[in-house]
Amino acid sequence: MAEITQLIHKYLRHNKKFPLVFCPGCGHGIVLGSLVRSVHALGLNKDDVVIVAGIGCSGRIAAYVDFNTVHTTHGRALTVATGIKMANPKLTVIAVMGDGDAFSIGGNHLIHAARRNIGVTALVLNNFIYGMTGGQCSSTTPEGAYSHTSPMGQLESAFDIVELTKAAGAAGVSRGTVYHVKELDALVADALSRPGFNLVEALTPCFTQYGRGNGFKSAVEMFRWLKDSCLPIERFEKLEDRTGKIPLGSFVRRDIPGLETRYAAMCEGVRRKKGGAA
Amino acid sequence: MGRNRVVVYPDWCKGCGICAAFCPKKVFAVGLDGKAQVVNEEACVNCGFCEPHCPDFAVMVIPENDVPETPEPAPTEAKEETL
Amino acid sequence: MTAPRKKHREAFLLGNEAVVEGALAAGCSFYAGYPITPSTEIMECMAKRLPHVPDGVFLQMEDEIASMGAVIGASLAGRKAMTATSGPGFSLMQEQIGYAAMTETPLVLVNVMRGGASTGLPTSPGQGDVQQARWGTHGDHPIIVLSAADVPECVEMTVTAFNFAEKYRTPVILLLDEITAHTREKIDLPEPGDFEIFSRLTPTMPPEWYKPFEETMRGVPPMPPIGSGYRFHVTGLTHDALGFPTSRPEEVRALTERQFRKIDRFFEDIQLVEHVGTADAEVVVIAYGCVARSARLAVRQAREAGVRAGLLVLKTLYPFPRRHVEPLLRSCRLAVVPELNMGQLSREVKRVNEGHTVVRTINRIDGQIITPSQILKEIA
Numbered sequence: 021m022a023e024i025t026q027l028i029h030k031y032l033r034h035n036k037k038f039p040l041v042f043c044p045g046c047g048h049g050i051v052l053g054s055l056v057r058s059v060h061a062l063g064l065n066k067d068d069v070v071i072v073a074g075i076g077c078s079g080r081i082a083a084y085v086d087f088n089t090v091h092t093t094h095g096r097a098l099t100v101a102t103g104i105k106m107a108n109p110k111l112t113v114i115a116v117m118g119d120g121d122a123f124s125i126g127g128n129h130l131i132h133a134a135r136r137n138i139g140v141t142a143l144v145l146n147n148f149i150y151g152m153t154g155g156q157c158s159s160t161t162p163e164g165a166y167s168h169t170s171p172m173g174q175l176e177s178a179f180d181i182v183e184l185t186k187a188a189g190a191a192g193v194s195r196g197t198v199y200h201v202k203e204l205d206a207l208v209a210d211a212l213s214r215p216g217f218n219l220v221e222a223l224t225p226c227f228t229q230y231g232r233g234n235g236f237k238s239a240v241e242m243f244r245w246l247k248d249s250c251l252p253i254e255r256f257e258k259l260e261d262r263t264g265k266i267p268l269g270s271f272v273r274r275d276i277p278g279l280e281t282r283y284a285a286m287c288e289g290v291r292r293k294k295g296g297a298a
Numbered sequence: 299m300g301r302n303r304v305v306v307y308p309d310w311c312k313g314c315g316i317c318a319a320f321c322p323k324k325v326f327a328v329g330l331d332g333k334a335q336v337v338n339e340e341a342c343v344n345c346g347f348c349e350p351h352c353p354d355f356a357v358m359v360i361p362e363n364d365v366p367e368t369p370e371p372a373p374t375e376a377k378e379e380t381l
Numbered sequence: 382m383t384a385p386r387k388k389h390r391e392a393f394l395l396g397n398e399a400v401v402e403g404a405l406a407a408g409c410s411f412y413a414g415y416p417i418t419p420s421t422e423i424m425e426c427m428a429k430r431l432p433h434v435p436d437g438v439f440l441q442m443e444d445e446i447a448s449m450g451a452v453i454g455a456s457l458a459g460r461k462a463m464t465a466t467s468g469p470g471f472s473l474m475q476e477q478i479g480y481a482a483m484t485e486t487p488l489v490l491v492n493v494m495r496g497g498a499s500t501g502l503p504t505s506p507g508q509g510d511v512q513q514a515r516w517g518t519h520g521d522h523p524i525i526v527l528s529a530a531d532v533p534e535c536v537e538m539t540v541t542a543f544n545f546a547e548k549y550r551t552p553v554i555l556l557l558d559e560i561t562a563h564t565r566e567k568i569d570l571p572e573p574g575d576f577e578i579f580s581r582l583t584p585t586m587p588p589e590w591y592k593p594f595e596e597t598m599r600g601v602p603p604m605p606p607i608g609s610g611y612r613f614h615v616t617g618l619t620h621d622a623l624g625f626p627t628s629r630p631e632e633v634r635a636l637t638e639r640q641f642r643k644i645d646r647f648f649e650d651i652q653l654v655e656h657v658g659t660a661d662a663e664v665v666v667i668a669y670g671c672v673a674r675s676a677r678l679a680v681r682q683a684r685e686a687g688v689r690a691g692l693l694v695l696k697t698l699y700p701f702p703r704r705h706v707e708p709l710l711r712s713c714r715l716a717v718v719p720e721l722n723m724g725q726l727s728r729e730v731k732r733v734n735e736g737h738t739v740v741r742t743i744n745r746i747d748g749q750i751i752t753p754s755q756i757l758k759e760i761a
């Protein structure tokens with residue numbers, strides 16, 4: 021088992037400042053671990069992997085891993101990822117974003133990335149809050165939850181990331197949590213190996229900015245909450261009372277070639293036609 | 299039950315307590331210094347929980363039947379000296 | 382610039398279409414954009430042409446922010462990439478211009494200026510984005526801003542924009558106006574060899590020695606395409622030589638100063654102007670874009686009327702070509718700056734003037750062009 025930690029160390033940039041900038045008990049490090057294990061399991065070459073991150077706590081993940089890493093502007097990770105993938109389809113491009121990043125400021129880019137099915141894997145680290153700016157509500161903050169900008173409780177309803185991305189046409193959509201790491205590893209690896217736009221929502225607790233203000237006593241308690249309230253979709257569907265329960269697993273797996281593949285085919289067709297006519 | 303070796307890198311551990319709370323054999327405890335300590339190494343059954351769940355890559359479990367190896371020390375130096 | 386003339390194919394093109402010819406001649410193989418009048422022909426033309434270019438990629442994105450993002454991504458992956466827009470879209474792109482400047486990502490952005498703030502006069506010319514081109518994005522950053530006055534210049538200045546972007550690892554903004562973009566003129570289509578084409582330097586050292594944001598002789602570090610074995614970190618945060626975020630004052634200062642120095646040391650190369658009869662001029666007109674065409678005629682007519690008038694056409698707007706403007710302000714008794722705004726480039730002329738001569742402005746903001754006679758009235 022030691023190989024798990026050793027493996028991660030092989031992918032970390034040791035000339036970067038450690039430990040990670042994240043707060044104690046923040047799940048982001050676990051997602052990073054999942055990402056590294058998935059890349060390793062698929063046997064991808066470090067040179068061919070690109071991490072494109074947005075702004076926020078999740079955005080800081082990129083700097084720590086020894087891939088090609090790009091830390092972009094807030095909400096725009098998918099646009100840069102789209103440019104990279106179209107420019108060089110051979111690369112495995114992974115966009116790492118937070119909930120505010122991907123679904124608030126970057127919501128437009130996300131639905132369009134899903135619609136055009138660009139061959140990028142989106143890893144959305146959903147902690148229900150803007151962590152880096154100090155705990156403001158985001159578009160996934162549950163109704164009624166407290167934050168510095170919803171001090172009387174969030175009035176607006178939250179996005180369901182899975183449903184939204186599914187409706188936008190993504191090739192694959194799944195949800196995991198940092199408590200259910202093995203399953204998360206499998207979901208990330210699956211997303212990485214499939215064509216088209218594949219999104220994995222990873223529920224990752226933020227005790228500092230979300231948990232403390234919403235009745236959790238510690239980060240550990242938030243992990244317990246994940247353990248108790250999340251369950252595989254098959255079991256979730258059999259439940260009579262689903263209140264407070266969150267389904268996990270793969271929700272959509274459609275076989276849609278990535279935009280880069282369809283574009284290349286179109287260009288080839290165009291050139292062949294021209295060649296034939298000449 | 300075996301003689302698995304359990305190591306915590308204090309420089310990287312942030313004392314979040316996840317290992318201590320969820321280890322089925324109560325191998326860890328968070329000490330007064332805010333770092334996880336291995337308090338019950340003999341009890342470890344190599345269940346596979348703590349390593350992937352430590353958000354800071356600070357735990358390592360070396361199973362008894364593994365060739366004894368010196369774990370790579372976690373570097374603490376912030377930056378590479380520029381030439 | 383131009384090699385011995387070969388036989389050229391002629392074409393009757395819009396300024397916008399000429400931009401595409403220039404871009405392709407410069408090696409552009411990636412375009413991402415969002416339709417907006419009066420720049421749309423650039424996009425439509427790219428959509429037709431790029432699928433025929435080897436590895437050419439054309440993308441219509443969901444907005445201008447995304448367009449810039451895709452262009453930045455493509456450039457990081459080694460492509461010569463561009464986008465084009467107009468007024469409101471240009472404002473949306475500003476955040477990403479700052480990112481490109483901070484990460485030293487080469488790209489070309491063509492902004493076809495139209496009238497007014499906001500939706501304003503979408504189908505009329507304007508020159509109201511000059512200061513925005515220089516200072517639109519946040520924070521201190523170097524930038525190169527170019528302009529073109531007619532259709533052949535659209536080709537030439539687009540090529541120049543790509544060359545500067547690649548040479549200096551910087552975003553380059555090419556400002557056109559609705560008149561220049563929508564005027565149809567006969568031009569010689571560029572042939573290979575017509576222009577000197579510059580591509581970014583890539584590292585030659587082994588990857589483990591490579592420092593992506595290191596100080597170099599020219600101040601421009603080599604830039605490998607993503608996926609070529611040089612793995613490094615790119616961030617919009619202030620960063621050290623390795624690309625990792627830093628807030629150490631000495632590292633922050635070194636980064637910002639190098640980013641300015643890499644442009645400032647090459648003013649001679651970057652600051653392009655055209656002198657028309659300025660050698661003996663006592664009155665000088667300083668103009669750019671479509672206004673420079675009116676000014677050309679006005680200056681000729683003034684000469685015919687016996688006034689020693691000259692014209693300085695600015696092809697580079699920023700870094701402001703002080704070295705060309707200042708001597709004229711010292712030797713002329715009058716400088717006239719006509720522009721289609723309330724006075725944007727004239728601010729720079731006045732700044733450089735320092736009381737040497739009289740600077741008069743002609744400002745027009747009603748969506749109409751400044752006519753030669755309007756300029757002539759001021760100089761003769």
Ligand code: SF4
Pocket residue numbers: 045306310311312313314315316317318328333334351352353354355356357
């Ligand atoms: S899970 Fe990791 S960081 Fe948290 S207390 Fe245990 S060893 Fe320390």
Ligand code: SF4
Pocket residue numbers: 304320321322323324325341342343344345346347348349359
């Ligand atoms: S491997 Fe399992 S039993 Fe052993 S220390 Fe880790 S969590 Fe406890």
